[in-house]
Amino acid sequence: MCIACRNRESQHTLIRLQLDGKRAVAYRGEGRSFYLCRDCSLDAKRIRKLIKRFKFNEEEFFTLIKELSTDG
Numbered sequence: 353m354c355i356a357c358r359n360r361e362s363q364h365t366l367i368r369l370q371l372d373g374k375r376a377v378a379y380r381g382e383g384r385s386f387y388l389c390r391d392c393s394l395d396a397k398r399i400r401k402l403i404k405r406f407k408f409n410e411e412e413f414f415t416l417i418k419e420l421s422t423d424g
């Protein structure tokens with residue numbers, strides 16, 4: 353399930369992330385993960401909401417999402 357819009361999509365179209373302390377990082381294969389769907393990964397407003405909710409570093413989070421969403 354996408355953490356931003358709560359839509360269920362196949363895992364194929366979801367970006368998988370995990371929390372590392374207070375930062376979001378690409379999923380490393382262990383630990384608690386969460387998903388962001390492709391639509392949300394392309395929607396700056398939704399991403400900003402997440403940043404506020406989790407108090408992420410804005411620039412860092414946008415960079416991460418961009419990297420992961422262009423990856424295939």
Ligand SMILES: [Zn+2]
Nearest residue numbers: 354357389392
């Ligand atoms: Zn979504």
